[in-house]
Amino acid sequence: MNDGQELRVGIAVLGTIGKALAKAIDAGIPGVRLAAVAARNQAAAEDWLASLRHSPPVVSFDAMAELCDVVVECAPAALLGDIAAPVLKAGKTIIVLSCGALLEKQELVELARVHGGHIHVPTGALLGLDAVIAAAEGHIRSVRMITRKPVRGLLGAPYLAEHGIDIDAIEEPLRIFSGTAREAATGFPANLNVAVALSLAGVGPDDTHLEIWADPALTRNTHSIVVDSDAARLEMTIENIPSENPKTGRITAQSVVALLRKFGAPLRMGT
Numbered sequence: 001m002n003d004g005q006e007l008r009v010g011i012a013v014l015g016t017i018g019k020a021l022a023k024a025i026d027a028g029i030p031g032v033r034l035a036a037v038a039a040r041n042q043a044a045a046e047d048w049l050a051s052l053r054h055s056p057p058v059v060s061f062d063a064m065a066e067l068c069d070v071v072v073e074c075a076p077a078a079l080l081g082d083i084a085a086p087v088l089k090a091g092k093t094i095i096v097l098s099c100g101a102l103l104e105k106q107e108l109v110e111l112a113r114v115h116g117g118h119i120h121v122p123t124g125a126l127l128g129l130d131a132v133i134a135a136a137e138g139h140i141r142s143v144r145m146i147t148r149k150p151v152r153g154l155l156g157a158p159y160l161a162e163h164g165i166d167i168d169a170i171e172e173p174l175r176i177f178s179g180t181a182r183e184a185a186t187g188f189p190a191n192l193n194v195a196v197a198l199s200l201a202g203v204g205p206d207d208t209h210l211e212i213w214a215d216p217a218l219t220r221n222t223h224s225i226v227v228d229s230d231a232a233r234l235e236m237t238i239e240n241i242p243s244e245n246p247k248t249g250r251i252t253a254q255s256v257v258a259l260l261r262k263f264g265a266p267l268r269m270g271t
């Protein structure tokens with residue numbers, strides 16, 4: 001934090017989640033200031049930011065690491081390393097939404113360790129990570145998740161093209177994937193970060209089992225989880241209303257807002 005104990009937050013980049021976050025911070029979160037934004041198109045970003053009460057500068061990923069205490073990564077997964085590395089080298093905190101990409105970028109965890117930085121994966125579009133983390137302090141026997149999404153929320157996933165699966169015209173629910181969270185992270189990089197978040201909270205990406213269904217009758221991105229442990233059995237379902245980006249639930253940005261609020265709060269709920 002800076003001298004005024006104000007948390008300077010950076011947003012990389014200004015997509016669906018980034019814009020929702022920028023608006024929420026601008027509307028006011030105690031002790032939090034939007035200090036910088038990174039975007040591919042600087043002029044378009046500056047235009048959009050002009051509607052905020054306090055519009056922050058549009059800067060490079062490197063400059064953002066200097067100007068901010070916490071950077072929120074909400075970019076295409078391929079940019080995770082470019083955004084996170086300077087933040088971690090500066091010993092600061094990165095909040096990672098594209099957490100599926102963390103599996104291929106374990107060197108970021110080492111960077112955090114060496115430089116005293118932190119990587120924070122929020123609950124995002126999921127639920128119950130607090131209980132899963134607590135269960136992992138004991139012995140978890142199994143973690144299973146079933147994701148059902150409207151067709152629009154799955155289109156473009158590399159797994160579909162690689163396996164010649166055409167979901168455009170399906171009329172019944174179709175199971176399109178059954179495997180581990182690690183396999184889902186490569187096959188569905190923009191759709192299944194939640195499975196990786198669950199796996200990192202619990203038993204890891206190779207032991208977290210996942211089914212993905214495309215369901216033409218659904219309007220919500222639905223994740224159902226069953227965890228069996230020596231302390232508790234958890235059964236949880238979340239039905240996410242999609243944002244303007246059909247792959248991304250509205251609640252994702254709200255999860256980050258809640259986390260930022262927690263940084264400055266005298267009473268902090270949850271694990």
Ligand SMILES: NC(=O)C1=CN([C@@H]2O[C@H](COP(=O)(O)OP(=O)(O)OC[C@H]3O[C@@H](n4cnc5c(N)ncnc54)[C@H](O)[C@@H]3O)[C@@H](O)[C@H]2O)C=CC1
Binds near residue numbers: 189190248
């Ligand atoms: N952890 C979780 O629970 C969730 C994670 N996510 C992930 O969060 C990330 C952001 O999601 P959304 O905001 O919905 O995505 P989005 O597609 O709305 O926004 C991404 C933005 O990145 C911009 N962009 C593309 N290439 C760029 C480049 N080279 N440099 C700078 N900007 C570039 C695009 O123009 C777009 O504005 C995605 O990786 C998504 O998979 C999404 C939902 C839930």
Ligand SMILES: O=C([O-])CC(=O)C(=O)O
Binds near residue numbers: 252
């Ligand atoms: O996992 C994701 O990245 C997004 C998702 O399923 C949701 O918003 O429900």
